[in-house]
Amino acid sequence: MSLQVRYRLQRGAFRLDAAFEAPGRGVTALFGRSGSGKTLLLRCIAGLEQAEAGFLRLGETPWEDSGTGLRLPPNHRRVGYVFQEAALFPHLSVRGNLHYGLRRTPAEERRIDEAQAVEWLGIGHLLGRRPATLSGGERQRVAIARALLAGPRLLLMDEPLAALDREAKAAILPYLERLHEVLPVPVLYVSHSLDEVVRLADHLVLIGAGRVQGSGPVAELLTRLDLPLAHGEGAAAVVEARVAAHDPEFHLSYLDFPGGRFSVRAVEAPVGARHRLRILAKDVSLALEAPRASSILNVFPARVGAIVEEGPAQRIVQLEAGGIRLLSRITAKSASLLGLRPGLELFAQIKSVAIID
Numbered sequence: 001m002s003l004q005v006r007y008r009l010q011r012g013a014f015r016l017d018a019a020f021e022a023p024g025r026g027v028t029a030l031f032g033r034s035g036s037g038k039t040l041l042l043r044c045i046a047g048l049e050q051a052e053a054g055f056l057r058l059g060e061t062p063w064e065d066s067g068t069g070l071r072l073p074p075n076h077r078r079v080g081y082v083f084q085e086a087a088l089f090p091h092l093s094v095r096g097n098l099h100y101g102l103r104r105t106p107a108e109e110r111r112i113d114e115a116q117a118v119e120w121l122g123i124g125h126l127l128g129r130r131p132a133t134l135s136g137g138e139r140q141r142v143a144i145a146r147a148l149l150a151g152p153r154l155l156l157m158d159e160p161l162a163a164l165d166r167e168a169k170a171a172i173l174p175y176l177e178r179l180h181e182v183l184p185v186p187v188l189y190v191s192h193s194l195d196e197v198v199r200l201a202d203h204l205v206l207i208g209a210g211r212v213q214g215s216g217p218v219a220e221l222l223t224r225l226d227l228p229l230a231h232g233e234g235a236a237a238v239v240e241a242r243v244a245a246h247d248p249e250f251h252l253s254y255l256d257f258p259g260g261r262f263s264v265r266a267v268e269a270p271v272g273a274r275h276r277l278r279i280l281a282k283d284v285s286l287a288l289e290a291p292r293a294s295s296i297l298n299v300f301p302a303r304v305g306a307i308v309e310e311g312p313a314q315r316i317v318q319l320e321a322g323g324i325r326l327l328s329r330i331t332a333k334s335a336s337l338l339g340l341r342p343g344l345e346l347f348a349q350i351k352s353v354a355i356i357d
């Protein structure tokens, strides 16, 4: 099952001409600068914008096709919509707000029951409270639960954390991560924070000036040298790894990925648990031979995929290590001294590995 989206429209001087296909489950991030058209695209999907041309299909179900004149009205699309600011009814308690969503959903359309949503979002202790007495993060969790109870087949989230401060963001992220694991419906998550995308999303749609610049699994898009994500200070690869063992003597954990075993600072997760790792391009150095005496614990055999210039003094190198893509940022001089070229076998040394979840 997949979600197919294609929209074309003009608003003032802005042209949206965007098409992408995303998996029918998990979190797909729509990522792009402010003003790139993410909200407009989400509104098209919700049926709130009349486009010149539009096509929307979730699995086998078409929702819109300007070729045939099909255009389901918003209330027939079964989308849940969560905005930057939670729009809760101030005169109703949290329970009342949740029931509002539930009442409007025919029994056969309900896919998530109240107890389940309350548990996933951790709002059981808030049920009797009014929205005005909740923190921004709590309000947002209630808004998400309410959206889930309305039986959506697709959940749209438009920068749900943008209005929260750092602490509130950090507090709500684990709930979103949990949802990501358990939610039976796909989520389109608009964000311009790469940190959020890397933590939450499986699939990434990169939007720039109203167009889709790239769409694919997060790990793949982050390391595509033709896209802006692989350039600049924050350029990084994401690796899915699994906890293999803990080493209490040195306070380390060992995490396996298809290209080898990472040593990272101890994580509080059982053996077998999945962890995403983020490896910044600037933390990856290259050597033609495996170092024999080095303080760097993470050294993996790798093959050079491609090399591009990053200004006059630096190069970004795309590497392949056991089926995983990494990026390395090195000086142009080092690239020349090592004789880097596509296909060269070498060793990637990783100075520091960030654990993402």
Ligand SMILES: Nc1ncnc2c1ncn2[C@@H]1O[C@H](COP(=O)(O)OP(=O)(O)OP(=O)(O)O)[C@@H](O)[C@H]1O
Pocket: 011, 012, 013, 014, 032, 033, 034, 035, 036, 037, 038, 039, 040, 041, 192
């Ligand atoms: N009704 C309208 N009339 C004129 N211009 C519009 C209209 N609606 C949106 N735009 C313009 O379209 C562009 C895309 O807007 P949109 O809200 O989709 O961006 P965004 O990527 O969601 O931005 P942000 O991250 O800041 O929310 C903006 O330049 C906006 O000013």
